[in-house]
């Protein structure tokens with residue numbers, strides 16, 4: 001058993017570690033990032049959406065009269081909202097644009113109310129709808145609805161995760177043809193399954209990479225004080241005390257627009273205004289240390305003044321003069337500062353600002369009306385401008401509307417990522433679980449012949465695999481199990497545990513290798529591939545090898561790595577046991593060919609059912625109760641055939657595709673019960689290896705039905721079939737695994753179908769027939785063989801009834817021993833050659849289920865005779881000849 005230990009994966013390579021981290025972080029953080037992306041997309045057009053919901057609520061009809069100036073507006077506010085403290089007042093030069101007041105928050109409130117004012121009269125406009133929703137979205141986007149500090153760190157960590165995912169994703173998808181744009185940006189829509197998802201995921205990632213780096217970088221900047229301070233310091237942006245109260249420029253600064261600043265990119269010049277009337281407000285109304293109108297962590301303790309309570313006319317006049325001297329303003333926010341010397345802070349944009357955060361800040365003393373600070377965007381250093389651009393870069397508004405659209409699309413793509421990433425992960429997990437089950441099954445199988453498992457012995461086989469997502473590994477494991485079951489000494493190990501030089505010691509090696517990237521080896525096999533390409537003096541004259549290459553024909557280099565291996569082994573003098581087999585997706589025919597090769601290598605017959613379903617994948621595993629068991633061929637010359645039904649209490653298990661298989665492992669007691677033993681099992685099988693049967697029912701039947709032929713040997717009944725048909729008491733509960741059977745699945749088509757089979761093969765055909773009938777497809781031809789009508793016509797009643805009802809167009813039941821000469825399915829098919837050609841000409845799909853040697857081989861021959869090899873090849877290539885034979 002020592003050789004089994006080598007089945008487990010070797011130490012992962014650096015690339016595999018990156019991959020593991022990528023999906024781990026992707027799964028953990030990706031889900032929240034999806035929501036952050038969605039909320040960001042909603043916020044990016046918040047202003048437009050609010051205007052859409054509230055048409056005209058933030059603009060009034062343009063009048064010839066001048067608009068009120070801030071002192072007048074504040075007076076109007078004071079009249080209408082006597083009990084409220086004004087936090088900030090925003091005014092806009094754009095004609096008709098409403099002014100906006102944000103009041104200081106009340107006790108226990110996070111944010112004060114927002115009121116829009118008619119700029120001509122100062123009258124409060126009706127409240128706008130939807131603002132609260134956007135605030136909620138913003139709270140989620142910036143703090144995940146957590147308390148601010150904790151939320152800020154949490155979003156910062158998520159931003160760091162996004163950065164990691166973007167960079168590791170870039171590394172993992174780095175194409176070999178770096179200069180070919182297609183390698184980076186095209187995804188073939190004809191790909192299916194995992195390759196398609198992978199393509200979508202990586203191409204979308206490439207497209208959005210730059211935007212994600214911006215999202216992540218800006219997010220990290222806002223989240224962590226230390227980072228921000230460091231970046232500010234590099235940029236030479238030293239914060240002055242007064243700067244702490246910058247309106248609308250909080251540390252996170254994003255999406256402040258509705259409440260504190262504006263995204264308007266208006267270049268409108270300020271309209272002509274009349275001389276302001278002086279507010280009658282008294283300077284004695286100073287309210288000292290009012291709570292911060294809009295508290296941000298760093299602003300919390302800075303006292304604020306109630307702007308409405310101050311006589312700000314002198315300060316306004318000074319500001320006006322100063323701003324007009326440099327061309328005027330397009331929008332401004334004013335706030336009274338009472339920490340230290342009372343002053344008014346004007347945060348404002350020029351008439352043609354570079355972007356929404358190209359702000360100027362002017363602080364004017366309240367008492368003397370002189371300028372205390374005047375910080376102009378135009379005078380900022382490169383570093384200062386860079387810091388100011390962080391928010392517009394995050395929003396995309398730095399590049400105007402196109403930039404905003406691009407960033408919004410990138411944010412919307414985060415869910416696409418999350419979903420494709422999750423799908424890839426779930427697919428991988430499903431495969432991993434299936435593989436784990438295979439490994440466990442392998443580990444449980446005793447060495448049947450009791451021989452030492454030395455692959456170095458001439459009759460020993462080394463099975464090795466190169467797999468990215470588990471398909472090749474699964475096939476390798478099942479291949480090894482099959483060879484073991486046939487009594488061959490087998491050793492299995494992944495290719496990353498092998499050194500090309502080690503092959504010199506092997507007599508026979510079977511390799512199952514998939515292709516990844518662009519015709520490249522899977523990650524796990526890169527080292528081996530590199531060593532092989534460098535091993536110029538490698539000679540392997542004693543080695544015989546069989547190669548199964550997995551790939552997808554939609555890729556330019558179909559089975560590229562398989563070909564690389566094949567060439568290298570041949571060049572080293574190794575002998576191919578058979579020409580390399582290529583598997584495109586779940587190509588049942590290629591796998592059946594591999595199965596036959598395994599069978600001939602092992603020198604056994606009768607095990608092809610296990611082999612032909614090498615690429616099966618598990619749909620479900622669950623407990624089923626053996627409910628009924630009926631002998632359906634009493635008096636037959638053949639072995640007894642039982643119709644067996646299982647029931648389950650778990651409704652979710654009632655889910656499979658027609659053509660699916662069920663796998664069961666008889667309990668240990670079955671060996672004793674049927675009187676067999678591992679080593680003496682006459683069919684070369686090993687005791688408790690799993691057995692597979694076609695499912696004859698559909699999920700809507702609410703039971704799982706099998707037709708099981710009881711195997712009889714000189715020393716007793718077959719272990720599984722004997723247990724199932726005779727020894728297992730009714731109501732026994734056992735675990736069944738339902739497996740997909742890709743090579744035999746029903747094709748969804750209105751084209752005609754021909755169903756050919758014999759014996760217990762009826763089970764596989766019955767599921768298909770039932771499904772076709774349920775879907776209203778009547779162009780079905782059923783051609784089936786058994787021995788005697790008197791005893792073996794177990795399916796005749798229902799099939800003839802379906803025929804009479806018109807569900808099956810043509811039925812041929814062939815009873816081989818009911819007439820003097822033996823007559824089989826293939827003979828009837830030959831007689832019906834003209835009809836066969838006609839049906840195939842109409843696009844028919846042919847399903848064959850039943851015995852391999854007796855029936856399927858004969859049917860193959862007739863198909864070739866009747867249709868010709870070329871048509872037969874086409875049928876196989878198009879997946880129109882589907883077989884489940886054993």
Ligand SMILES: Cc1cc2nc3c(=O)[nH]c(=O)nc-3n(C[C@H](O)[C@H](O)[C@H](O)COP(=O)(O)O)c2cc1C
Nearest residue numbers: 467468469470471472514515519551552555558559
């Ligand atoms: C990202 C990616 C790249 C692939 N590149 C190729 C290729 O270049 N040539 C090819 O024939 N198949 C290619 N395939 C298809 C795989 O080889 C195929 O799906 C195979 O069954 C995977 O087996 P595994 O699960 O053992 O890795 C690619 C699949 C993916 C997901």
